[in-house]
Amino acid sequence: MSELASLIDPSKRIGTVTRVTASAVELTLPNALAALGRRGLAKGSVSDFVFVDCDRSAILGRVTEVGIPDRQRNVLEHQIETDPTVEPQGRVQLLATVSKTTRKVTRGINTQPRVGDGVYLAEGGALSNSIKDALEGDVKGDGAPILVELGHLSGLDDAALSIPPEKLFGRHCGVFGATGGGKSWTVSRLVNEIVRIGGKCILFDPTGEFAGKVAAAREFEFSNDQAAEGRLARFPSEKLSELDLNALLRPTGQSQGPTLRSAIISLRLARLLLADPVRFPQHAVEGSDALRIEVQHNDQTVGFIHLDENRTVSKANQQRKPLGRVQLMLADQLAADDCDFDLKVLSNQIGKECLFPANTDGTFGGVDPKQVGYNNTLVIRIETHLSSPDMSCFFSQEGLDICEEIEGFLDDPAARALVLSFENVSFKHNARELLLNAIGRYLLGIARQGRFRQNPLVCFLDEAHQFIGRSVGDDQNSVNLDAFGLIAKEGRKYGLTTVVATQRPRDVPQDVLSQLGTLFVHRLTNERDRETIERACGDLDRSAAAFIPSLSQGEAIIVGPDLPAPLPIMMSKPEKGQQPESHGPKYQEFWGKAEAAPLTEDF
Numbered sequence: 303m304s305e306l307a308s309l310i311d312p313s314k315r316i317g318t319v320t321r322v323t324a325s326a327v328e329l330t331l332p333n334a335l336a337a338l339g340r341r342g343l344a345k346g347s348v349s350d351f352v353f354v355d356c357d358r359s360a361i362l363g364r365v366t367e368v369g370i371p372d373r374q375r376n377v378l379e380h381q382i383e384t385d386p387t388v389e390p391q392g393r394v395q396l397l398a399t400v401s402k403t404t405r406k407v408t409r410g411i412n413t414q415p416r417v418g419d420g421v422y423l424a425e426g427g428a429l430s431n432s433i434k435d436a437l438e439g440d441v442k443g444d445g446a447p448i449l450v451e452l453g454h455l456s457g458l459d460d461a462a463l464s465i466p467p468e469k470l471f472g473r474h475c476g477v478f479g480a481t482g483g484g485k486s487w488t489v490s491r492l493v494n495e496i497v498r499i500g501g502k503c504i505l506f507d508p509t510g511e512f513a514g515k516v517a518a519a520r521e522f523e524f525s526n527d528q529a530a531e532g533r534l535a536r537f538p539s540e541k542l543s544e545l546d547l548n549a550l551l552r553p554t555g556q557s558q559g560p561t562l563r564s565a566i567i568s569l570r571l572a573r574l575l576l577a578d579p580v581r582f583p584q585h586a587v588e589g590s591d592a593l594r595i596e597v598q599h600n601d602q603t604v605g606f607i608h609l610d611e612n613r614t615v616s617k618a619n620q621q622r623k624p625l626g627r628v629q630l631m632l633a634d635q636l637a638a639d640d641c642d643f644d645l646k647v648l649s650n651q652i653g654k655e656c657l658f659p660a661n662t663d664g665t666f667g668g669v670d671p672k673q674v675g676y677n678n679t680l681v682i683r684i685e686t687h688l689s690s691p692d693m694s695c696f697f698s699q700e701g702l703d704i705c706e707e708i709e710g711f712l713d714d715p716a717a718r719a720l721v722l723s724f725e726n727v728s729f730k731h732n733a734r735e736l737l738l739n740a741i742g743r744y745l746l747g748i749a750r751q752g753r754f755r756q757n758p759l760v761c762f763l764d765e766a767h768q769f770i771g772r773s774v775g776d777d778q779n780s781v782n783l784d785a786f787g788l789i790a791k792e793g794r795k796y797g798l799t800t801v802v803a804t805q806r807p808r809d810v811p812q813d814v815l816s817q818l819g820t821l822f823v824h825r826l827t828n829e830r831d832r833e834t835i836e837r838a839c840g841d842l843d844r845s846a847a848a849f850i851p852s853l854s855q856g857e858a859i860i861v862g863p864d865l866p867a868p869l870p871i872m873m874s875k876p877e878k879g880q881q882p883e884s885h886g887p888k889y890q891e892f893w894g895k896a897e898a899a900p901l902t903e904d905f
Contacts, residue, residue, distance in 0.1 A: 479824025510725030742785030
């Protein structure tokens with residue numbers, strides 16, 4: 303069959319254009335009627351892809367409506383068992399233009415159809431090749447292009463769809479769908495395709511459904527006493543931000559907040575002084591493990607700062623001048639936002655910040671018992687968090703440093719996928735939200751250093767509505783979960799892109815949705831979710847969006863600026879062993895296996 307015939311096949315003609323509008327055509331469908339005994343011979347049904355023959359080019363369209371004219375409906379029932387004289391009509395949404403010479407698909411309608419033009423069913427192979435040529439056209443490479451194999455166009459088993467990663471992940475990606483729509487399968491497919499083509503990705507798994515489902519992945523989990531050897535990880539507390547710490551500890555604004563801030567500065571100061579013994583000479587205190595740190599200015603000794611056995615800063619009745627001088631000398635380092643100090647002595651330092659007003663002789667006041675009492679609840683929260691299993695993902699010394707593991711993963715050219723499970727991270731104190739946000743912020747910091755320019759990284763965030771566009775903490779100590787929002791806004795230029803997956807797109811901020819290029823839209827039944835998607839993507843008009851509520855499991859509409867039109871696709875089923883554990887409760891397996899215990903009556 304010639305190239306022209308493969309695009310416009312006379313045997314696949316289904317009708318003739320009778321009316322033309324800016325974005326659609328109406329046509330006759332003489333063979334669309336499912337007459338008695340001839341249903342299998344009918345041609346032309348809703349969702350069929352068609353070509354409108356426009357001389358030198360063809361217009362790709364999709365049938366969105368089929369019906370009988372009003373004037374003929376009253377005779378249809380009487381004629382259905384004979385040779386009916388009614389003639390169905392249909393409506394086709396115009397999607398893109400296909401050149402008959404090059405067979406490449408281009409966005410927009412470059413040639414308007416005319417009344418009388420023929421309409422033909424699209425042949426799957428020809429359509430698939432046209433889309434493939436269009437997507438690969440401007441992708442540069444030394445050899446054959448690398449392609450992510452997704453599935454096939456809905457209703458056309460021979461129309462396989464593959465997309466270069468530049469067009470799929472280059473502008474970030476979104477995967478949306480209600481429960482049971484196939485969202486998790488799509489995420490699994492994309493992750494495993496990245497592994498297959500030799501890319502790098504990190505999957506943030508809030509529910510643990512992807513454990514063991516990604517080929518050759520390194521897997522880690524947090525806060526799990528039963529974790530397999532080498533899989534338990536923790537986020538080092540010294541890489542938390544001060545805002546993160548405030549959100550966890552929730553100090554009251556009037557008394558505890560300023561005291562906590564002062565204690566953090568003191569512990570940062572102690573670390574900096576101990577790290578530079580040449581600049582700040584250390585003198586032992588006779589009879590104890592305490593130290594006196596000498597502070598000099600213009601080669602003259604200003605005074606001494608006293609560090610006790612725990613290396614906390616003692617202030618009570620000590621000279622204020624040396625401390626003030628050091629704070630000026632180290633102002634930039636003290637203004638850092640991290641918690642790079644020993645949290646185990648934080649409560650001790652808080653007690654040393656609770657002082658009476660300064661004395662007239664230039665020294666700090668003594669310890670104020672009333673202020674100590676005001677901060678007692680804060681100290682209790684600190685000690686509780688440090689020993690709580692719920693906070694072990696931050697404060698425990700057990701488990702691998704996840705930042706070091708990420709660095710090792712990035713440096714290993716053979717490593718392809720990293721799966722981080724948050725299944726066992728506590729919901730208390732917003733631990734899981736703060737943990738994921740902290741890791742995202744850490745990745746963005748690496749990206750800003752240029753680490754991903756030569757080796758792009760894709761981050762997958764499942765259940766994204768839990769972690770984007772929210773604030774955690776109280777009114778006085780809130781933290782915006784903005785790490786992945788910032789990655790969506792600026793990560794692309796650094797080679798760090800993200801795939802946002804959620805069943806509630808309405809809860810994802812519009813400024814994040816607007817940064818997403820390619821969207822996989824599975825079945826969505828909530829009207830607000832569908833409206834959100836329509837607003838976020840100008841290419842998804844009402845005609846295409848009308849299919850969303852009735853999409854089958856695994857079927858999605860893929861939309862993107864690099865695609866010629868919104869395309870319905872049946873995603874390939876994940877291979878054996880790669881299907882995520884996203885099934886619901888197994889009632890048949892667990893219910894009805896034993897007699898219910900009799901109710902007891904208490905008198």
